Every structure is written in structure tokens, then in C-alpha cells.
Amino acid sequence: MKLITILIPAYNEEDVLEQLYERLNTVMSRADKYDFEILFINDGSKDRTLEIIKEMRKTDPRVSFVDLSRNFGKETAMSAGFDYARGDAVIILDADLQDPPELIPEMINYWEDGYDDVYAKRRTREGESWFKKWSSAKFYKTLQKSTRIPLQADTGDFRLLDRRCIEALKTIRETQRYTKGMFSWIGYNKKEILFDRNPRAAGETKWNYWKLAELALEGITSFTTFPLRISTFFGVFVSLSAFIYMIWIIFKTLYFGESVAGYPSMMVIILFLGGVQLLTIGIIGEYLGRVFNETKNRPLYFVDEYNEEKVQGQRDRFHSRYESGV
Numbered sequence: 001m002k003l004i005t006i007l008i009p010a011y012n013e014e015d016v017l018e019q020l021y022e023r024l025n026t027v028m029s030r031a032d033k034y035d036f037e038i039l040f041i042n043d044g045s046k047d048r049t050l051e052i053i054k055e056m057r058k059t060d061p062r063v064s065f066v067d068l069s070r071n072f073g074k075e076t077a078m079s080a081g082f083d084y085a086r087g088d089a090v091i092i093l094d095a096d097l098q099d100p101p102e103l104i105p106e107m108i109n110y111w112e113d114g115y116d117d118v119y120a121k122r123r124t125r126e127g128e129s130w131f132k133k134w135s136s137a138k139f140y141k142t143l144q145k146s147t148r149i150p151l152q153a154d155t156g157d158f159r160l161l162d163r164r165c166i167e168a169l170k171t172i173r174e175t176q177r178y179t180k181g182m183f184s185w186i187g188y189n190k191k192e193i194l195f196d197r198n199p200r201a202a203g204e205t206k207w208n209y210w211k212l213a214e215l216a217l218e219g220i221t222s223f224t225t226f227p228l229r230i231s232t233f234f235g236v237f238v239s240l241s242a243f244i245y246m247i248w249i250i251f252k253t254l255y256f257g258e259s260v261a262g263y264p265s266m267m268v269i270i271l272f273l274g275g276v277q278l279l280t281i282g283i284i285g286e287y288l289g290r291v292f293n294e295t296k297n298r299p300l301y302f303v304d305e306y307n308e309e310k311v312q313g314q315r316d317r318f319h320s321r322y323e324s325g326v
Contacts, residue, residue, distance in 0.1 A: 003035045004108065005087030006101075009077040010053070011043040013095040017052045021063075023101045028062075031105055038063045041081045044071030054308070067305040075177035078157065080301050082170050090166050092157045098197050099158035106193060107160040116188035119159035123194045155192075159183065173300060176290045227283045238276055 006024065010017070021038075028036045042050045042065060050067055057063040066084050068077065078092065089111055093099055099120060107118040157179065161169075168186040169179075303311040 001033060001035045002089070003037060003087045005037040005039050005085040005090045006104070007039050007041070007078065007081040007085055007090050007092050008095050009041045009043055009074050009081065010045060010049050010095045011071065011074070011077075012045045012047045012049060014045075014048040014052055016096055017049065017056075020095055020097055020101075021056055023097070025060075027101045027104050031108060034108065036062050037085070037087055039081055039085055040065040041077040041084075042067045043074065043077040044068055057307070064307050065305075066303055069302040069304045072301045074157075075179050076301050078179055079169075079177065080303065082166050084306065085166060088163050089160055090163075091160045094156075094158065099156065100195060103158075103193065103195055104160075110191045110193070111160050111162065113191075114189065115191040116162040116165050117159060117183060117190040119155050119183070119190065119192060120195050121155045121192050122197045124196045155180070162188070164188070175293050175296075175298065175300065177300075227286075230283075234276065234280070238273065 008020070013020075024038060038056075038060075040053045040063070042053065050065070053063065053065045057065065064084075066080055068080060072080075081092075082090070089108070091104055091107060093101060103120060107120075110118045161183075165183075165186060165188055168188075169182060172182055172186075305311060
């Protein structure tokens with residue numbers, strides 16, 4: 001029978017894990033034509049998350065876990081899951097139950113029909129503020145306009161990926177990761193399904209507005225150089241405007257005998273040009289910082305424990321090179 005891995009990144013999710021397991025167990029019992037692996041990625045949790053996962057594994061051999069050496073963030077935790085997942089297909093599912101596991105059978109059906117990436121698009125989003133919904137919509141709209149890669153708006157990580165999609169994602173070892181964009185970048189045959197997103201079943205969200213802003217910046221700088229082009233166009237516009245204004249001042253002074261503009265106008269121009277320069281330097285700095293991080297060539301993560309066995313090193317870039325004979 002085909003093996004399907006349900007990949008679940010978890011960070012301080014002790015309040016919801018038992019409920020999550022019960023619902024997954026119900027779903028898996030109905031899909032008895034498949035074998036399942038529930039792969040938890042413990043991303044440096046400080047509560048009883050890892051302890052609860054180990055208790056589940058004692059009674060259910062389908063449960064596996066990867067315990068990262070510290071908190072690396074959800075994007076990197078998913079990358080670790082891709083490296084350790086054994087399934088013919090991988091379903092990414094958040095632990096908070098905002099994405100309903102009951103959609104898994106429908107995803108599997110479309111996968112059997114030949115689709116490689118079956119992604120769930122949010123039709124409604126309960127439990128989220130209007131500002132979060134509005135800012136999310138604006139972000140996806142802006143990102144889509146700034147890149148040629150077709151992106152799935154209002155879509156999270158909840159999706160089924162065929163093994164060849166997973167193998168493709170495993171080759172992308174960027175340290176500054178925006179996985180939602182990577183799903184689109186690798187291509188393959190995609191299928192959209194709609195669902196109504198629920199509020200968290202328990203616990204508190206780990207994504208505040210500051211972290212969401214960081215993720216948005218990561219997405220923009222990871223998949224487009226459009227901000228750099230804006231800086232270039234804006235610089236050309238300001239320079240051309242300044243040149244035209246300079247010609248006008250010279251002409252007015254020579255032919256009308258008027259004095260050059262005084263202190264207020266000069267200060268306005270100086271401050272404006274200084275602000276443009278600082279903004280441009282900041283944009284360049286964001287990209288330069290990402291180049292700096294990539295040139296370090298550090299592993300994405302380190303694993304402390306995999307299924308109750310201590311791990312030496314990690315299954316990362318070097319593991320992939322070893323398997324390919326490089």
C-alpha cells in the first residue's frame with residue numbers, strides 16, 4: 001500500500017495535540033487503503049509537546065518525530081520534515097487544527113487523479129481580525145504583481161505534495177526561506193480545493209504582527225528584485241527632476257535677476273533627497289544581508305533526536321550530496 005506522511009510542525013502545542021491525534025486517527029481509519037506516517041517536527045518546544053508525542057508513539061507506531069536542537073522557525077522545521085518524510089506523498093498540516101484534517105481524503109483522491117500539489121485555499125477565515133485579513137490580501141496582491149511566478153493567494157501550507165515535489169523542495173537549501181513561494185516556484189500539476197478555516201482549537205497563535213511582517217518581507221525579497229527596480233526608477237526620476245529644477249533656477253536667475261531659492265526650499269530638497277538615499281540603501285541592505293547569510297553555507301538545522309535515537313549531525317545538504325554521489 002502507498003505510504004502517506006502527515007507532516008506536522010509543532011512549537012508549544014501541548015494543549016491541542018491529543019485532539020489533533022484523535023481527529024487524525026478518525027481520518028486515517030476511513031482511508032484504510034493507505035499506510036500513514038504522522039511525522040511531528042518539534043521545533044524547540046518549551047512545554048510538554050515532545051513528551052506528549054513520545055507517549056503517542058508508544059501506543060501507535062505510525063507516529064514519528066524529529067526533535068530539532070532548538071527553535072529554528074516553522075519554515076526550517078518544514079524543511080526538516082521534507083528530509084525525514086518517508087511517504088509517497090506528504091501532507092503538511094498545522095497542529096492548531098485551523099486547517100481541518102477531514103480534507104485529507106479529498107486531497108488523496110485528487111492526488112490519485114494525477115495532481116502533484118493539492119493545496120487548500122481559504123474561503124473564509126474565522127477567528128482572525130479584519131486587519132489581518134486585509135493586510136494578507138494586500139500582501140499577496142503586491143507580491144503577485146512584483147513577480148512572474150504565479151502565486152496562490154489566500155493559501156497557507158496546508159497541502160498534499162507528491163514525492164517528486166518533495167524531492168524538488170529538498171534541493172532548495174536557502175537559509176532565508178519562504179516556503180509558500182517555493183511551492184509555486186517548483187511548478188508541477190496543481191489543484192485547488194476550498195475550505196472554511198476555523199479558529200485555533202486551543203492555545204495561542206505564535207504569529208504576531210511583527211513575525212507576519214518579517215515573513216512578508218522574506219517573501220518579497222526571496223522571490224523578486226522589484227524593490228531594487230523601484231529604487232532605480234525612483235532615483236532616475238528624482239535625478240531628472242533635480243536637473244530640470246536646476247535648469248529652471250539658472251534660467252530664472254540669468255533672465256529675471258531673481259535670487260536662488262532660500263533656506264526653507266533648500267532644506268526641503270536636502271531632506272527629501274536624504275530620505276530617498278536612506279530608503280534605497282535600506283532596500284539594498286536587505287538583499288545584501290541575505291547574500292551574506294547564504295555565503296556562510298551553514299546547515300539549515302540540527303536534530304537532537306529522531307524517534308528516540310540521538311542524531312549525529314543532520315540530514316541536510318551533506319546528506320543529499322552523499323546520496324547523489326557528489
